[in-house]
Amino acid sequence: MKALVLAGGKGSRLRPLTHTSAKQLVPVANKPVLFYGLEAIRDAGITSVGIILGDTGREVRDAVGDGSAFGLDVTYIEQEAPLGLAHCVLIAREFLADEPFVMYLGDNFLVDGITGLVDAFRAAGCDARILLTRVAEPQFYGVAELGPDGEIVGLQEKPEFPRSDLAIVGVYTFSPAIHEAVRAIRPSARGELEITDAIKWLIDTGRSVQSHFVTGYWKDTGRLEDMLECNRMVLEAIEPDVGGSVDGLSDITGRVVIAPGAVVERSVIRGPAVIGADTKIIGSYVGPYTSIGEGCVLDDAEVDYSIVLGESAIRGVSGLTHSLIGRYVEVTRATGVPNTYQLMVGDHSKVQVRA
Incomplete structure (x- = not known):
């Protein structure tokens, strides 16, 4: 067959x-x-x-x-x-x-x-x-x-x-x-x-x-909603596996996979979540049902219930949820009042949001 x-x-x-x-x-x-x-x-x-x-x-x-x-x-x-x-x-x-x-x-x-x-x-x-x-x-x-x-x-x-x-x-x-x-x-x-x-x-x-x-x-x-739901279903079944570097000021709770080469500093990760190889999570919060791809940077950011593809950066942005972020995307802070955002962003994009 x-x-x-x-x-x-x-x-x-x-x-x-x-x-x-x-x-x-x-x-x-x-x-x-x-x-x-x-x-x-x-x-x-x-x-x-x-x-x-x-x-x-x-x-x-x-x-x-x-x-x-x-x-x-x-x-x-x-x-x-x-x-x-x-x-x-x-x-x-x-x-x-x-x-x-x-x-x-x-x-x-x-x-x-x-x-x-x-x-x-x-x-x-x-x-x-x-x-x-x-x-x-x-x-x-x-x-x-x-x-x-x-x-x-x-x-x-x-x-x-x-x-x-x-x-x-x-x-x-x-x-x-x-x-x-x-x-x-x-x-x-x-x-x-x-x-x-x-x-x-x-x-x-x-x-x-x-x-x-x-x-x-x-x-x-x-x-988008189907992708996020599938992501949730798969993450529900993962087993914890910390292969990357996590400093003493970080808090990792629940079923979290951190791939080799990833670095987590001064951050909170609440599983289930997956962090890809060579990704840096600095002073950030990653909430449940989130997948962060390889080679990403999260710096002073808050993300949950989202999928972030490889080589993307999120800096100075809080309240990012129910989002699908493509490859080589840069999401940065703009001036204004904090809020919650829902994004679907294509590859090689740059997005400024109020944060």
Whole structure:
């Protein structure tokens, strides 16, 4: 069995960060979201992985390499434009050959991985098994309708009036029958080959399409609030590990990871939190559910419930919360009355706030 990982897409909901960075490489607890997916694929017993690339392909290649760091054998497949999920299957035909495969959207985050889905698909002998979860607002998702035996009997793509609350999670398993389906469908109104249309074709032609429910935590990490929530979930499970330097005037409480080379002086860190390698925390407060990347500087700053990417600096700013700060960002003090701020800042930016 093989895997097809989709790592293209524009990441429009995380702009401006994704103007210069792949959305799949935004980190959760200082590890890119894409890496969690690759590890889940490996843990499900799959080692041959094709990765679909878009505009940020070079960045993804540099991060993943040949896949050996994950115990995988990676093949890269270029998509000239975002022409739909079914189009990804179409262009990956040579790589996939006639093997069954799992298709994994690289910006999805699943705490419990995909081993249960893959094992159930292998055992069932169906042509597709689709991962589902119940959601409060199904109108924003692809929605599935189930028959009495758990089979999928209908699909709607972001319907105005959903017929169920079962959202299609971005992980699918397919038999080689899907190749006939993607060749048979036509582009949708938005000009894309929709995977929901291909699955409908399987259903309409009498193929077996089964459902599988998420057993743990799942998020599509396309929005700021989703990234922060995923960060919180991962940090809840970390074990304390202080590998850097912490002086006697600092107070480290709770589950805190401080990477080798990091320096903490005259500061308070309340876990769960992660501090990246070679980062300096000076006279600052880092609150719970915060990830600070490698090579950062926090000087006379207060940050909590946030993600700060590598090589960024926050100086003289208090009350920074619920924020996602890109790489090479500088946040500094401006004159005025102290306040609380919520920021999503792209790479190579400089921001002045009242602090």
